[in-house]
Amino acid sequence: MYPLNEAYQQHLEAIAVAIQASPNLATYLEEEEDAYYEALKAEFEPQIEQAHQQLIDYSPLEIEAFEKTLLDERFEGLFLPRILGYSVLRGEITDLFYYARQNDHYGAILESIAQNSNFDQIKSRIGQSVQVGFALSSDIFVTNLVDGISSKRVRQFLQAQRASDARTLDGRRRIFLRYARQFKGRNYHYAAFPLEGPELTTYIKATNDFLQFRVSGELDNAAIAPTLHAMITEDDFKGRKEILRPIVFYGTFFEQTPDDRGELMTVLNRERNANPAQTSSEILSTILELKKERDFPFGKEQELNLGSVISRNIDDELTAYFNLTDKIHNDGYVNPDVQAAIAEELAKHSGLSTFAANVRESILQYFKQLAEGFGTEEASYQQWFEVTGKQFPSYIKIFGSESFNQDLRALAKRYTKRLTKVYTNKRGKDYRDIKKITMTTWQDYGFMSEKELKEFFKTPRKKKVEA
Structure with missing residues (x-):
């Protein structure tokens, strides 16, 4: 977990103090009526949500620290149902629709809710999040979490959220997809970046999914760049193919300082010289997959960006590919010389190769633009x-x-x-x-x-x- 910056720490502290000083809270504690808790929500949850959204848009690596700050009792459980839902969706999910790893952040938020003095006012907003999180978690995790709750009444509520449909793969899939649709269009995404050797295999899929989300729209990723750069240039990851997909994202969608670009190219050259076939295959496969993603921006501009960090003094498939695509994008796909160059280069590659498939996809994108224009x-x-x-x-x-x-x-x-x-x-x-x-x-x-x-x-x- 990345630490929360001081400005947001101070902002949340000010909100916590204001909540405790609020007349709505004083009235709620005196009267114990739900209407006064609703008034407290209306007063402060918009402020918390605004800060949460701003942070995750511009500095998403700090979002778990932000959310853990909200577990402080002084926030009276406000906004916890929302972040519980986000935590459900952030966990990496396998093909069997189970969490790939124990979702500890989800567990921490749910435990805090269960022990909150305002549980009765909160529980009406968490039923589906609890059900989905339990469906995706192991029985051991759920049992340990529920058994650790001191209140029998709360334990009974949580036990009632264990859906019978979750016993089958199809059931878990339906439960999750139905739930995820409610959050479509929202930015709640976060994943840890592996920075040590053993973490690379464990976290890389979630990291790649997070990176793909971040670069697929108009989000500002300046705050992510230093951590991504540190991951890519980590010595422990030398020779590991897992860093090649993040390199594609970094070289294509992120701005680098001249020094950072030099280090990026040094890493790429190292991998190309040490493992030419693996490196070329992984990078070409990645960009082909991104080109085929619906509504994902990987066209002329992105291919030229990535090509700019590919050294051309190494005799491998990447040099051949980006020399060819530079010519396509700069001289035009209708140019007879470009078409002759494509024919000449493709004669060296199988029609089923990712090299050939990428060239076809680049040309197809021009025809798509033509038809749409x-x-x-x-x-x-x-x-x-x-x-x-x-x-x-x-x-x-x-x-x-x-x-x-x-x-x-x-x-x-x-x-x-x-x-x-x-x-x-x-x-x-x-x-x-x-x-x-x-x-x-x-x-x-x-x-x-x-x-x-x-x-x-x-x-x-x-x-x-x-x-």
Whole structure:
């Protein structure tokens, strides 16, 4: 756990003091009515939430320290139900839908809630979080946690949250996915960074998932960079393939000082020289996976960023790959010289290799941008036909990949469907031009047979409504 910075310590201390001085708390303690506790929540939980959100957006490595501070009795259990839910979702989950490791942070928050003097006011907000956390945890963990609670009434409440569905894999999956949907769009993510040899295997998956979340949007990651740099340059991790995926994230999405960039490149060169096949394979596999992630930003800009930390004085697949992609991105995928370079380089690699698959994916991204960028007016669709009429056949021949062809077919279908929804008059010039060109070119590309094309352009008949 990373320590909480002094500014937030002081801020939380001020909130704790204000809570204890609040008239709402005094009235609640005097009257013991739920309405006054609700008033206390309305007064202070927005302040805690604002600080929590700001910290996790800008300095997420300190979030567990922040949340542990809230376990102080002076906060009267405020905001604990929310952070209990976040702690449930942060634990690394296996394919069997169990926690990969004991979720101690979840346990600490739940234990604090169970022992809080305001438990009766809090319990109505934690039932599902307790149920999901118990479903994902081992029986030993749950039993030890419940047995450690002194209040029989609280123990009975917790025992009642052990869902029978959690006994099966499908049950745990349903319980978790249903719960996780409630938090969609929220930033609650955190993972520890391994900094010692034994931790690398244990924590690296959670770390990678956390990094991928952080770089997938517009979050400020400046506070993460020093810890990530320290992990990547740790001597204990020399020769370990587990550091290669974080290196991809760091080299692609993080800004480095000149000194830090030099150290990053030194580590990369060390790994490439010591384990050329492993390093190339891991890095190319990682960027291929990221390119295929829906809505994940790994395109031209990101590939050029990563290429800038790849030394070209090492004769390996990474040098060959980034020399080629630099040419694609800088000179343009429609350039005949670029296409000749792609054909020449791919002749050295199997069509099923990650090298070839990455090149195809880079080109496919340009065609996706083309399809998404064009409107449906005549000038746009004429340009679409002009560009694709030249480039589709060229790349179909260069790659010789049925998978790539199917991806092009899907793009062409989506764009053409957009056109036919606009140009519905089958006697009109636009519709006839679109159909004529499509009927000819798609057969040439191998996208559809004549029979399939006729079916594609057929207007479904509306069902007659019986009187």
